[in-house]
Amino acid sequence: NTDGRPADAVQSSIxxxxxxxxxxxxxxxGGVDGVMRRVLLKxxxxxxxxxxxxxxxxxxxQAADEIFLTNTMQGIRWVGQWGDRVYDNxxxxxxxxxxxxMLPLS
Structure with missing residues (x-):
């Protein structure tokens, strides 16, 4: 965002x-209030x-134990590496x- 803080990724919540x-x-x-973000927080x-x-x-x-992105098309996507840092999933x-x-099966 304009303050130099991460807000969201392309079409994904962080x-x-x-x-x-x-x-x-x-x-x-400034991040998107995405559907999956709301679902996961709820x-x-x-x-x-x-x-x-x-x-x-x-x-x-970057110092977090894990980083992942969410959106309605892909659900939860794990970030495996950022620079030299490798993350767990x-x-x-x-x-x-x-x-x-939680999802109903049809």
């Missing part, structure tokens, strides 16, 4: 897992999972599984 908390960018930072609340929306610097985002996998359990 999430990260840090300090055992699901984090996403603050509502006022689900985290239902599951009793700690979550926060916050102003994050690029450095804070444990929580992204757990969240994907939990969301899939």
């Amino acid at each position: 999430f990260c897992w840090k300090n055992e908390t699901l984090c996403t960018t603050a509502d006022g930072d 689900a985290a609340k239902q599951w009793g999972m700690p979550f926060s929306t916050e102003h994050m610097s690029i450095e804070e985002l 444990r929580m992204a996998g757990i969240l994907t599984g939990k969301l899939n359990e």
Whole structure:
């Protein structure tokens, strides 16, 4: 955004897992209020999972344990590497599984 903070990715909301908390960018930072973002935040609340929306610097985002992107077309997409930093996908996998359990099968 204009303050140098990450707001969103191309057609995706940004999430990260840090300090055992699901984090996403603050509502006022210019990111898109995407459907999957709302679904994931609502689900985290239902599951009793700690979550926060916050102003994050690029450095804070890069320091997270995991980074993933969400959108309605691809669900949760794990970021495997950013520069020299390689990220785990444990929580992204757990969240994907939990969301899939919530979806009605037709």
